[in-house]
Amino acid sequence: MSEEASVRNEVGGVVAGSVVQAGSVTGDVYIAATSRDQPIPRQLLAVPPHFVGRAAELAQLTASLDSSAKAAGTVLISALAGAGGIGKTALALCWAHRNLDQFPDGQLFVDLQGFSPAGAANGPGGGGARVPRRVRD
Numbered sequence: 666m667s668e669e670a671s672v673r674n675e676v677g678g679v680v681a682g683s684v685v686q687a688g689s690v691t692g693d694v695y696i697a698a699t700s701r702d703q704p705i706p707r708q709l710l711a712v713p714p715h716f717v718g719r720a721a722e723l724a725q726l727t728a729s730l731d732s733s734a735k736a737a738g739t740v741l742i743s744a745l746a747g748a749g750g751i752g753k754t755a756l757a758l759c760w761a762h763r764n765l766d767q768f769p770d771g772q773l774f775v776d777l778q779g780f781s782p783a784g785a786a787n788g789p790g791g792g793g794a795r796v797p798r799r800v801r802d
Contacts, residue, residue, distance in 0.1 A: 706771035712762045713755040726760045730767060749779065 676684050726743060733741035745753040761772060 705769075706773055708774040709761055709772045710754075710758055710774055712759055716752075716755050716759045719752070719756055719759070722756055723760050723763070726756075727764065730764065 729743060730741055733739045745757055747753055761768075765772065
């Protein structure tokens with residue numbers, strides 16, 4: 666073969682999982698992902714080192730999760746509200762680390778930068794770029 670007609674095997678872009686090379690395919694092709702092919706996201710920040718108190722709020726979050734677990738097919742979404750700097754993120758991280766076993770499919774963390782010196786707050790859907798693609802699709 667001449668240099669111009671040579672075959673090159675290259676993968677373009679970001680690949681998470683297996684790559685299949687095929688010259689000619691007839692019929693259907695099914696590729697099933699296994700748990701080994703898809704890493705479990707573990708995106709939580711570390712537990713804040715000086716988190717104290719908030720026992721009532723931690724218990725309330727746990728009670729909410731426990732009550733939703735009793736209803737089959739229920740997805741629990743919780744929101745923590747309050748002024749900037751009062752410890753909402755610290756509370757959420759402390760609770761999440763204490764309950765990792767309740768979320769075996771992984772944990773995601775998206776900083777919406779509502780009170781971040783790093784920049785303006787993200788609008789609706791603004792944090793999606795940091796959520797793994799297979800979760801968004």
